[in-house]
Amino acid sequence: MSTTSPTAKQKAGLVIAGLYSLTNIPSFLTPAPEGEAGPPMAVLVLGSVLGVIGLVAVVLAWRGNQVALRVAAGAIIVNTLTGLPAFFVDVPMAIKALVGFSVVLTVVTVVLMFSGKRRLPAVTD
Template identity: 75%
Template sequence: MSSTTLAPARGITTTKQKVGIAIAGVYSLTNIPGFLTAPDPGVEGPPMAILVVGSILGVIGLVASVLAWRGNRVALRVAAGSMIVITLTGLPAFFVDVPMFIKALVGFSVLLTVLAVVLMFSTDRRPVPVSTEVGAR
């Protein structure tokens, strides 16, 4: 006797996921040259340590995005994590006296991160039929 049940699709990269991965890859790529834009001595700006961390996480996120594009589920999580940490390092801009343009840029990066992570972990809502045989060994 056999029955058909519906199970969610696993390991399938949907179009929404690919868009999220692409956003994460571009976001990571734009963070790589961050340490080259260090402010001059005496000028306020992010600390050099934060810029270096952002660049390192940008490289990690870019590599993870490429691997996630190829279907690696762990790399998908690494790409999302690096993107979230990069965004978290920019949040202090909301609490210090910086130009409004910088605050708007950080706000945009927060929205972009949320959008990318939601898309990266979205799944196809259509279940895939799975056939199971009852009593078979």
């Protein structure tokens, strides 16, 4: 296991990933009201499980674990992918906007999480 100290950008990405994961944990507790369309219960449970995995991985990544950094990124990416069907079904525009925001947030978060220290190319004479 590789451990390194995260940079400021990585810490910012980890904070966003942690908050995003934390907000997904209680998703299975709020199913759609009776008679209204919503995500299947399996997707809600998966979101909660991925939220817990992502939160634990963020804590470990904060301590410098590079494998946990990848697990945290994978958890938020998969969690975001479960919302993409909202673009292809008849749901309110507010839901589509929320899913679009989560996609942008995930991309920004992953970019920040993997923005490591820049290495200068070796100079050869």
